[in-house]
Amino acid sequence: MTATRLTTPHAPLTITGPVNPEPGRRVTSRGWRLVGYLALVLAVAALLLPFYWMVMSSLKTNSDVFTIPIKWVPDTLVWRNYIDIWQRSDMTTWLKNTLLLSVLVTLLQVFTGSFAAYGFARIRFPGRNLLFLAYIGTIAVPWQSYMIPQFILMSKLHLSNTLWAIVALQAFGAFGVFLMKQFYETIPEELSESARVDGLSEFGIYRRIMLPLSRPALASLTLLTFVTTWNDYLGPLIYLRSPELRTIQLGLRTFISQYNAEYALIMTGSVLSVLPVAVIFLLGQRHFVEGIASTGLKG
Template sequence: MARGWRVAGYAGLIAAAVALLLPFYWMVMSSLKHNNDVFTIPIQWLPDPVVWRNYVDIWNKSDMTTWLGNTLLLSVAVTALQVFTGSFAAYGFARVRFPGRDVLFLAYIGTIAVPWQSYMIPQFILMSKLHLSDTLWSIIALQAFGAFGVFLMKQFYETVPEELSESARMDGLSEFGIYRRVMLPLSRPALASLTLLTFVTTWNDYLGPLIYLRSPDLRTIQLGLRTFISQYNAETALIMTGSVLSVLPIAVIFLLGQRYFVEGIATTGLKG
């Protein structure tokens, strides 16, 4: 009986994986077809012939280099800042005792429940007053801090035995030294999880760049693809090609950091 349930469980997981991967597979295969072959009935699951030239034409007909460069710059900068600020603030909430610490932490984490649409207008006015509107600095400044990263890292820090910090203090390390030389090396899985989640979120962000980035040379991949679809709405195969190029970096990064991501999510919040 147990073997039967195990087989059924594996079969269910395989079916779910196929259902999740099927749209991505169709997108990749469509990027290698002629326009007239994308929506054929019945569906043509394998391109015949394979049109590799779509990946050349997309670069010739669009400003893909600028779009990918801007997106990569924003994603790397925001991720680096959020990982640093989130892990540093989380150490203060987890290991430093000061009056009002728990209340301040709850208030800060409570901002996660506030929809961004409710305060995006004041933010836009602030960025305009600071003359950061229509610059990449506006996105970096607004997304350099994140309550979710603080929550994730604090939960992980609390799984680290307090005795390690006490021993480091007795050896003369400052709080910053403990954070840098003790906590950070032990929190690599959580840092990898936060890095991956932040990078993916920033890479896929559409509304933020839509509001703040108006110049064509500042467009991200999401904005660029939207303008490309408006200009070449009949070039279905090229649209699929651009979509593949926008998803490919995320897929590669996730595959490279999958082990650390799963380990970080599994161990965050566990005491031991």
């Protein structure tokens, strides 16, 4: 704040007001902002460039996929590739199995993760913190260390070579419990106390209060679980041996081994495997960002 003194015929007039920022500082700030925007644009372009090349390659002939220099836009769009991939492969079965596994595993993980997280966040019992730390500590254990015991267990239960083996192994996840617990702790506990005074049970509090308020976190967990299950390759490779049980990842691998020179069709299959995940991510992007941003903030 500065004061400016003006002289009038009658008396001096003092005007007090904010000082405008210096023009040089404003130009510098605007310049750095433009540099930041340019860096973000370049980062996005570098990230999307491989996907663009994959989509364009799916619309080329085999001889045009790996040409030098690269043809970023094909001379003729070969839409026939998207028909040939369905005729030469069992794409319908692959997509159906992958979608079934992804939906079932996502629903179970969202339910079990949110339900267990409510117990850790709101129920008081001896050893709660120690049990939670031990459960979360399993995230640091590599899956390869207990992969063989799991396979033996599934074989003993006669679930090997069935889709239920994948569902049973992935129905529970420590990451989902951690994510939901962190979000539940941002919800004021006074809401739960008021509900208990009114006679609402713990399950009723979980269903009527906690779940509606935790939609952003649920959306984040749903998206992450769906994408992880959809892109899983090693799990189906170990447990699913029958051709009619193959997922999209296993199916594309067998297709590549049979048609290793059909580069355009391989790119077409890759586009079809990525497209559902991209659509779901775009639809749930706002809730995903909101859930990740608000998780871990206590208020």
